[in-house]
Amino acid sequence: xRVAFMWPAVRMNGWNCHQSGRSCEETFQNxxxxxxxxxxxxxxHDTFLLDLRAMKDWGEFTNRISSEKFDVFAFGSYSVDSQxxxxxxxxxxxxKPNVPIIGGGVHISQAECMEFGAADCVVWGEGEEVxxxxxxx
Numbered sequence: 001x002r003v004a005f006m007w008p009a010v011r012m013n014g015w016n017c018h019q020s021g022r023s024c025e026e027t028f029q030n031x032x033x034x035x036x037x038x039x040x041x042x043x044x045h046d047t048f049l050l051d052l053r054a055m056k057d058w059g060e061f062t063n064r065i066s067s068e069k070f071d072v073f074a075f076g077s078y079s080v081d082s083q084x085x086x087x088x089x090x091x092x093x094x095x096k097p098n099v100p101i102i103g104g105g106v107h108i109s110q111a112e113c114m115e116f117g118a119a120d121c122v123v124w125g126e127g128e129e130v131x132x133x134x135x136x137x
Contacts, residue, residue, distance in 0.1 A: 001135050002046045004070040005033045008077050008084040010052045017053045032076050032105060032127065039128040045135060052084065061088065065095050072135065076105025076127075082116075089117035102134060 007030050010017075037047040048068075055061050073092045077085040089101050103119035104127045116122050123130045 001071040002048075002069060003037075003040060003072045003074055003135070004050055004065075004068060005037055005047060006050045006052070006073065006075040006085075006088055007033060008052050008075065008081045008088055010084055011081045013053050015052065016056045030076060030105075033074075036074075036127050036131050039132060040135065043132055043136075052088070058087075058091070062091055062095065065092055070096075070099065072100050072102060074102040074104070074131065076103075077107050078105065079107040082107045086117035089119050093118035102131070104131075 009030075033049065037049070040047050048070075050061070050064055050068075052061060055064070073089075073096070075085055075088065085103070085105075085107075089103070092099065092101055100121075101117075101119045102121055102123060103113075103116045104123035107113070108116055108122045109124045112124065113122055121134070123134075
């Protein structure tokens with residue numbers, strides 16, 4: 001399967017911050033998503049990252065969602081970016097209504113969310129094995 005991962009960290013960092021020469025703290029790659037992605041690739045899945053910080057605005061995100069081909073949309077977020085993540089799930093649901101959306105990350109795990117935005121399911125805690133299990137179902 002082809003999995004689109006999304007990192008929504010624009011609340012504090014801003015849109016397009018990868019292009020502005022900001023510090024590594026503002027442009028780091030999320031290790032949780034990276035570990036899940038690596039595990040899925042190891043088991044034959046294809047993954048890519050949609051990092052909102054590398055985009056200029058919601059219009060660019062919408063265009064990428066419309067043009068990219070993927071079977072599953074997955075995301076993680078910190079609490080500070082949870083509203084951004086929720087908006088992203090609504091955009092994906094509107095544009096790709098049949099694509100499953102899986103949420104996870106610190107906010108969902110710590111708040112013990114049973115549902116989140118337009119996500120079909122949420123994962124608490126470490127997601128490497130759970131994501132593999134969900135994709136192989």
